[in-house]
Amino acid sequence: MFVPDLYGLRERFDNEKILLCFNGPISRSLIEEIGNALRNYLKSEQASPASAIDVFAVYIELTQNIRHYAMKAELSGADTATVVVSFHEGHYHISAGNVVHLADGEALLANVQGLAHMDKVELKKLYKQQLRKPRDEDAVSGAGLGLIDIARKATAPMVPALKDLENGTGYFSLSVQI
Amino acid sequence: MNDLKIVSTQSTPLIETDSSRGVIYMEGDSYPENSFEFYTDLVNWVSAYLNDSQRPLVLELALLYLNTSSIKVMMDIFDELEEAHQGGRDITVNWRYDVDNERVAELAEEFKEDCSFAFNIIGQE
Numbered sequence: 001m002f003v004p005d006l007y008g009l010r011e012r013f014d015n016e017k018i019l020l021c022f023n024g025p026i027s028r029s030l031i032e033e034i035g036n037a038l039r040n041y042l043k044s045e046q047a048s049p050a051s052a053i054d055v056f057a058v059y060i061e062l063t064q065n066i067r068h069y070a071m072k073a074e075l076s077g078a079d080t081a082t083v084v085v086s087f088h089e090g091h092y093h094i095s096a097g098n099v100v101h102l103a104d105g106e107a108l109l110a111n112v113q114g115l116a117h118m119d120k121v122e123l124k125k126l127y128k129q130q131l132r133k134p135r136d137e138d139a140v141s142g143a144g145l146g147l148i149d150i151a152r153k154a155t156a157p158m159v160p161a162l163k164d165l166e167n168g169t170g171y172f173s174l175s176v177q178i
Numbered sequence: 179m180n181d182l183k184i185v186s187t188q189s190t191p192l193i194e195t196d197s198s199r200g201v202i203y204m205e206g207d208s209y210p211e212n213s214f215e216f217y218t219d220l221v222n223w224v225s226a227y228l229n230d231s232q233r234p235l236v237l238e239l240a241l242l243y244l245n246t247s248s249i250k251v252m253m254d255i256f257d258e259l260e261e262a263h264q265g266g267r268d269i270t271v272n273w274r275y276d277v278d279n280e281r282v283a284e285l286a287e288e289f290k291e292d293c294s295f296a297f298n299i300i301g302q303e
Contacts, residue, residue, distance in 0.1 A: 028211050032188050035209075049279040053243055060209050060245050067211060128292075131253050135214070145246035 018086045026070075026081040031063045038085060047092070054153045054178045055092045059085065061146040062096035062174060075101060075169065082173070091155060097173030105162040105170040112174060115147060116157035123152045150176055179230060182223055190216055191241060195223050200233050205240040213247035217255075224255055234268035235259065241273070242282055252289065260293050269295035277301040 013021065019041055022034055038059055042052040063081060070079035077099045084095045100108070115123065127148045151158060156177040163171040179197045186192040191206035202224070210216040227235060237259075244252065256271075263269045271293070275282035283299055290297040 031211075036188065049276075050281050053279065053281045057243065057245070064209075064211055064245065064247075131250060135250065145250060149246045 016086055017088050018084055020083070020085040022081065022083045024081070025079050026063060026066060026083075028067065031060070031067065034063075034083070035059060045087075051092065051178055055085070055094060058094045058150050058153055058176050058178060059083070059096075061150050062094060062176070065146050066096060066098045069100065069104075070098070073101060073104070075099065092178040093175060094178065095173060095175040097161075097171055099165070099169050100172045102162075102164060102168055102170040105172040108172055109160050109162050112147060112151075112158055112160040115151040116160075118151065120152065123148060127152060150174075153178060179223075179226055182219055184219070193220055195220075195227075197227060197230075200227070201236050201238060203238045207243045208241060208248040209243065209245035210248070213245065213251050217248075217251040221251070221255060224258060228258065228262050228267070232267065234270070235262075236269075237271045237273075239271065239273040239286075240275070241285075242275075242279070244285065249285075253292070256289055256293055259295065263293075263295040271295070271297045272300060273298065274300045274302055277303055 012018075020034065020038055022030075035056060039052065039056055042055060047055070063083060066081045067079070080098060082095075082097045084093075086093045086095075115126075118126070127145065130144050130148060133144065154176050159175045161171075161173045161175075165171060181197055182193055182195045184190075184193040186206045189207065189209045189211075191204050191208045194203045195201070196203075202220075224235075259267075259269045259271075271290075273282075273286040275286065283301065286297075286299045290299065
């Protein structure tokens with residue numbers, strides 16, 4: 001039988017200062033439960049209420065974006081999310097990724113790169129503009145505000161990545177520092 | 179008119195309305211996956227209340243964390259209140275927060291920026 005190298009996995013988690021990691025199909029209830037675990041962890045680590053709320057907010061926007069994308073993308077495996085929260089050099093880092101249509105990934109990459117270079121004043125202006133836009137009738141959520149909100153909370157430019165999986169799809173991920 | 183009494187869940191706030199007193203009370207976190215669906219009853223209640231009479235409306239809020247789609251819905255509600263206020267309606271928002279959590283005050287402040295009715299952000303020890 002196959003025996004996973006749990007100690008090796010644990011060592012990697014410890015070395016990378018990973019507090020929380022999830023990989024698998026993400027559901028609404030899992031987002032809530034993992035979010036709850038994250039909040040309890042932040043509380044026990046005595047993170048300030050402001051950073052606890054920021055970390056939680058980024059986690060929620062990233063994972064709900066994946067859920068909304070998976071529901072409309074009609075792409076097998078798009079709902080399998082990888083989520084990592086770690087703590088390095090005084091900052092929390094939240095990363096999440098999933099499989100996307102390559103063209104969607106490219107558009108997202110350009111969008112995130114654009115946001116990552118805007119300052120807080122420009123981001124606030126864009127956020128308010130987006131808030132005022134009438135929402136599409138059939139859009140269940142995706143208020144279009146999530147990425148801008150994440151960019152506003154980030155304490156360093158967000159880092160997106162897109163790995164071409166060479167079958168018309170790609171693995172998109174986004175890392176955010178709080 | 180029918181009042182709302184929606185109990186809170188982990189990801190949705192408590193919502194209660196009192197049409198006889200003209201009060202909406204909301205408390206807790208709001209990060210449902212589909213905020214537009216969740217808030218349909220409240221949005222409809224607000225429209226009905228505003229159409230029904232010229233009486234004042236007070237929002238007593240103790241909201242903590244809102245995901246962006248909840249923020250979008252709340253902004254839509256505040257816009258409707260703003261329109262009613264421009265038409266002469268007495269509208270008040272009282273948003274209470276724990277002084278240790280400045281993020282809640284900042285969130286409330288960004289809504290307040292776009293409203294000309296009485297919008298009180300009240301820090302509590």
